Structures are given as C-alpha cells and as structure tokens.
Amino acid sequence: MTGSILIVDDDPVQRRLLEAAVTRFGHTAIVVDGGTAGLEVLDGPGARDVSVVILDLVMPGLDGIGVLKAMRERDISVPVIVQTAQGGIETVVSAMRHGAFDFVVKPASPDRLQASISNALKVEAVEGEVKRTSRKRGGLLTFRDMITHSPAMDRVIRLGQKAAASHIPILIEGESGVGKELVARAIQGSGDRRSKPFVTVNCGAIPDNLVESILFGHEKGSFTGATDRHTGKFVEAHSGTLFLDEIGDLPLDVQVKLLRAVQEGEVDPVGGRSTVKVDIRLISATHRNLLQQVKDGKFREDLFYRLNVYPIFVPPLRDRRDDIPHLVTHFMEKVAPADPRHRLKGISAAALAVLQAYDWPGNIRQLENAVFRASVLCEGDVLTADDFPQIRAQVEGTLNLDADDTLEASSVAPPPSLEPRDEDVVPDETAPAAVLPAGVQARFGTLRALDERGNVRALADVELEMIKLAIDHYNGQMSEVARRLGIGRSTLYRKLKEYGIDPETGRVDRLAS
Known part of the structure; x- marks a missing residue:
C-alpha cells in the first residue's frame, strides 16, 4: 500500500471528483481547500x-506556483502533479520550472491521472532508494568528486583549493541549483577540518521568529515553546565548518548578531546569561546580488564586507554546456543501483542535443531531476528525446531532431576523470565529445534566425521574441529583464508598449501598430 495522495484545490466539485478517482485507484486521499492548508499538511507530522501532491495552479491566496516555491525553499521533495484549466505552454513551462513533476489539464481523464500518479510513485520509490544508497556511501567530498570538464569551472576549482588551505570567510555566489553547497563541501573536505562537523543552515527556509534561536541557540524557558535548551548551529559546528546557505534572506536584526559572531568568535544564546566561544570556518552562499541588497538597505554593509573576504562565483549551467554530457552520465549511474532491473545503456545523441540546447534556469538541480525522471520512466534501454517531453517542447524548432535519434551509448562522453586538480589546471582538449546529429551546431540558441521559407526573419520579429523569452525566463522581473537585454527600464517599457505586451503578464494583449 502506497502513501496518501494530497489533493489541493479550492473548487469543492473538483476536490470530490479527484478524491473519488484517487480512492478508486486504491490510494488514500487527503483533501484541503487551498495552498496554505496544503503547506500545513506538508509541514505537519503526517x-x-x-507520496504525491495533486495541486491546482489557480487558487485564491497562495496559488500553485507559490506552493511549489515554498516546497523548494523548505526542501520538500514530494512529487507534484499540477492541474489547471489553462493548458498553454507558458503555464506548463512555469510549473515545471518551479519543480512540478507532471502537468494535467482539467478535466483530466481517469487514465491520464492514474498514469501520472503511477509514474510519480515509481519515481519517488527509486528516489528513496537512491537517497538510502547515497547515505550508505557517505564519505567526504573533495574537488576530485566534481563532475566537470568545463573551462568555466576551472577557476572555481582553483579558487576553492586555495580557500581550503586557509580559514578566512568565503562567500559562494551563483544562481539556485548551480552546486554552491557542493563547492562548500569540497572546500571543507579538502582542508584541515575535513574530519570535523559540517553543519548546513538554509537561512531562507527558517521562519523569521526562529532564525536567532536556530543559529545561536536558546535556554530553556527563554520564550514560549522553549521547553528544552538548544545549543544552536554555531555551537554544533564548533571546530568544524558552518555553511549558511541563502544568507541574503537573513533578517536585519539577526545580521547584527551574526556580525558579532564572525568578528568576535562568540554567540549569545537567546535567554542566556553569558556568551559562548566558538571556533568555526564560515562559508556563506547566496543566489542574490548582495551588493545590491546593501544598496537597497536589506543587507548590512559591514556584514557584507566581513563575509565577502573571498568570493567564489559558480557559473550557471548554460555557461558550461560542455559539462552536460558528463553530468547526464553521472546522474544515470546514480539511478542504476536503485533500479537494477532497468539498466540503461546510455542516451541518444539527439536527446543529448536537446539537453544541451536548453538553458536550464534551474541549473544542475533541474537537469538531475529531468534525467532522473526520464531514467526511471524510460521504456527502452536508451534515453531518447521523447523521454524529455517538456524540454523538447521548448527547444523544438531550433534543432534538427529528424537525424539519427538512436545512437549507441558509446557516443556519449564517458564520465570525467577524478584526478586531482592544481594551480596549473588546463582544460582537456582531447576529451571525447558526444556525437551530435547532422545539422546541430556545437552551441545552441533558443531563437530561430530563419523563417519557414528559409529567409532571414525580420529584426522586429526576433526582438519581440527575445523580449518575450526574457520576460518568461526571469519570471517577469523587469529590472533583471532590462539588465540582461542590455537596455534601460524605460526603453524596455517603451518597447513593451510598441509591441503591445502587457508588463504584468508578459503576453501580447493587442496587435502592434
């Protein structure tokens, strides 16, 4: 008997229909009427x-995308099947980008819903086994364990190796999902504190009223609910390494105490009568622009300069596409021990071309999830482009997928060497590359230069498509869209007006004159 299916929908009729269907499939249903109630279940003792969440996207209050974001922040990895009456590709892309497992359009047929739940349960079962296998292996991570052949990562590794030999504070910057914690663990595993504790804190996932207590500890009875004494993460990490992820999300009042802890090497537990000395190696990470946060008054300038002693920037996956074949191979190998009856031989060149053409806004974490799902659900012994339907839908038209789509696994580059790297790291120019279908370029874009007749498209058409792509890629954050396009906000809004694009939705709401 599998676990329960959590149904989150504000429509009472839809809730009853889904509950009846889920029960008929042999599962137990937990039914709630909104996003906030759904999160309470996922945060609660039950x-x-x-095992699976069926989530409506359009709800009053906390909508489906908000629930997906909150689940990611809290590291809740239950597979989510999103459903909505609006089945456009933009909606699918947004949901998948925020971590949805699958997508169904209302009213979903019973067969489609059952297949989606079955697939989700299958993936969850294998994922659980992968996690158990990983825990058994344990061991330290070093820079030898990093899966990369990209020149863009050589600088990261060189900086990390230097950092491991010192004890100064380190700030790791980069987008969500690029592997900032992996770099932090490699630094710890390569230094003289490798045998000491490595304590991780996700600052963005802690309620504001509990941040101080979790970081610095509290005494029994110091506040309502403090039934026991708590040492805090700083004390837990004593003599080892403390990794503060998403440090840009720390409240300003806690930043003051963090500054003292970094400067003085001591913390004040909530309700405590004396300070506690700690000896830690501090590594911080953020996906935010902390300097801009300082300018906006959201992050203390003195703390910023204390943390930013040794910055390391981890580039996004779209800037190191050479790593994708190696990462795909690695992720497929991770699945193999957990699902020995279904061992894959490899991935086709066309499928690899699709993966390398995509920009991966969720970076390595998103790639791992996509490969994991495809590996578990693949019915053959080689992954093909059809095993990545959401990714293929977004790059179709930029690739020639009619070429040989069933190349043998030998065409995939083998996993990279795990030899140590040093100051004289040189990219391996002789490493075998994946064989790609005819007509596919080594560097892929997401815009078509030619129209259906083979003529160059009008500049205005390409500009319009680029603006719409940027708005979607950066989730409607117009400041970021303008910055990435290299234009001012006023110019961006003028062009939106010219093309009849609604700044709120990013969609064309009238014909451009």
Missing part, C-alpha cells in the same frame, strides 16, 4: 505519509 507529511511522511504523503
């Missing part, structure tokens, strides 16, 4: 019983 969260372990939830």
Whole structure:
C-alpha cells in the first residue's frame, strides 16, 4: 500500500471528483481547500505519509506556483502533479520550472491521472532508494568528486583549493541549483577540518521568529515553546565548518548578531546569561546580488564586507554546456543501483542535443531531476528525446531532431576523470565529445534566425521574441529583464508598449501598430 495522495484545490466539485478517482485507484486521499492548508499538511507530522501532491495552479491566496516555491525553499521533495484549466505552454513551462513533476489539464481523464500518479510513485520509490544508497556511501567530498570538464569551472576549482588551505570567510555566489553547497563541501573536505562537523543552515527556509534561536541557540524557558535548551548551529559546528546557505534572506536584526559572531568568535544564546566561544570556518552562499541588497538597505554593509573576504562565483549551467554530457552520465549511474532491473545503456545523441540546447534556469538541480525522471520512466534501454517531453517542447524548432535519434551509448562522453586538480589546471582538449546529429551546431540558441521559407526573419520579429523569452525566463522581473537585454527600464517599457505586451503578464494583449 502506497502513501496518501494530497489533493489541493479550492473548487469543492473538483476536490470530490479527484478524491473519488484517487480512492478508486486504491490510494488514500487527503483533501484541503487551498495552498496554505496544503503547506500545513506538508509541514505537519503526517507529511511522511504523503507520496504525491495533486495541486491546482489557480487558487485564491497562495496559488500553485507559490506552493511549489515554498516546497523548494523548505526542501520538500514530494512529487507534484499540477492541474489547471489553462493548458498553454507558458503555464506548463512555469510549473515545471518551479519543480512540478507532471502537468494535467482539467478535466483530466481517469487514465491520464492514474498514469501520472503511477509514474510519480515509481519515481519517488527509486528516489528513496537512491537517497538510502547515497547515505550508505557517505564519505567526504573533495574537488576530485566534481563532475566537470568545463573551462568555466576551472577557476572555481582553483579558487576553492586555495580557500581550503586557509580559514578566512568565503562567500559562494551563483544562481539556485548551480552546486554552491557542493563547492562548500569540497572546500571543507579538502582542508584541515575535513574530519570535523559540517553543519548546513538554509537561512531562507527558517521562519523569521526562529532564525536567532536556530543559529545561536536558546535556554530553556527563554520564550514560549522553549521547553528544552538548544545549543544552536554555531555551537554544533564548533571546530568544524558552518555553511549558511541563502544568507541574503537573513533578517536585519539577526545580521547584527551574526556580525558579532564572525568578528568576535562568540554567540549569545537567546535567554542566556553569558556568551559562548566558538571556533568555526564560515562559508556563506547566496543566489542574490548582495551588493545590491546593501544598496537597497536589506543587507548590512559591514556584514557584507566581513563575509565577502573571498568570493567564489559558480557559473550557471548554460555557461558550461560542455559539462552536460558528463553530468547526464553521472546522474544515470546514480539511478542504476536503485533500479537494477532497468539498466540503461546510455542516451541518444539527439536527446543529448536537446539537453544541451536548453538553458536550464534551474541549473544542475533541474537537469538531475529531468534525467532522473526520464531514467526511471524510460521504456527502452536508451534515453531518447521523447523521454524529455517538456524540454523538447521548448527547444523544438531550433534543432534538427529528424537525424539519427538512436545512437549507441558509446557516443556519449564517458564520465570525467577524478584526478586531482592544481594551480596549473588546463582544460582537456582531447576529451571525447558526444556525437551530435547532422545539422546541430556545437552551441545552441533558443531563437530561430530563419523563417519557414528559409529567409532571414525580420529584426522586429526576433526582438519581440527575445523580449518575450526574457520576460518568461526571469519570471517577469523587469529590472533583471532590462539588465540582461542590455537596455534601460524605460526603453524596455517603451518597447513593451510598441509591441503591445502587457508588463504584468508578459503576453501580447493587442496587435502592434
């Protein structure tokens, strides 16, 4: 008997229909009427019983995308099947980008819904086994364990190796999902504190009223609910390494105490009568622009300069596409021990071309999820482009997928060497590359230069498509869209007006004159 299916929908009729269908499939249903109530279940004591979430995207209050964002922030990895009456590709892209497992359009047929739940449960079962296998392996991570052949990562590794030999504070910057924690663990595993504790804190996932207590500890009875004494993460990490992820999300009042802890090497537990000395190696990470946060008054300038002693920037996956074949191979190998009856021989060149053409806004974490799902659900022994339907839908038209789509696994580059790297790292120019279908370029874009007749498209058409792509890629954050396009906000809004694009939705709401 599998775990329960959590149904989150504000429509009472839809809730009853889904509950009846889920029950008929042989599962137990937990039904709630909104996003906030759904998160309460996932945060509560019964969260372990939830195997799949069926989530409506359009709800009052906390909508489906908000729930997906909150689940990611809290590291809740239950597979989510999103459903909505609006089945456009833009909606699918947004949901998948925020971590949805699958997408169904209302009213979903019973067969489609059952297949989606079955696939989700299958993936979850294998994922659980992968996690158990990983825990058994344990061991330290070093820079030898990093899966990369990209010149863009050579600088990261060289900086990390230097950092491991010192004890100064380190700030790791980069987009969500690029592997900032992996770099932090490699630094710890390569230094003289490798045998000491490595304590991780996701600052963005802690309620504001509990941040101080979790970081610095509290005494029994110091506040309502403090029934026991808590040492805090700083004390837990004593003599080892403390990794503060998403440090840009720390409240300003906590930043003051963090500054003292970094400067003085001591913390003040909540309700405590004396300070506690700690000896830690501090590594911080953020996906935010902390300097801009300082300018906006959201991050203390003195703390910023204390943390930013040794910055390391981890580039996004779209800037190191050479790593994708190696990462894909690595992720497929991770699945193999957990699902020995279904061992894949490799991935076709056309499928690899699709993966390398995509920009991966969720970076390595998103790639791992896509390869994991495809590996578990693949019915053959080689992954093909059809095993990545959402990714293929977004790059179709930029690739020639009619070429040989069933190349043998030998065409995929083998996993990279795990030899140590040093100051004289040189990219391996002789490393075998994946064989790609005819007509596919080594560097892929997402815009078509030619129209259906083979003529160059009008500049205005390409500009319009680029603006719409940027708005979608950066989730409607117009400041970021303008910055990435290399234009001012006023110019961006003028062009939106010219093309009849609604700044709120990013969609064309009238014909451009």
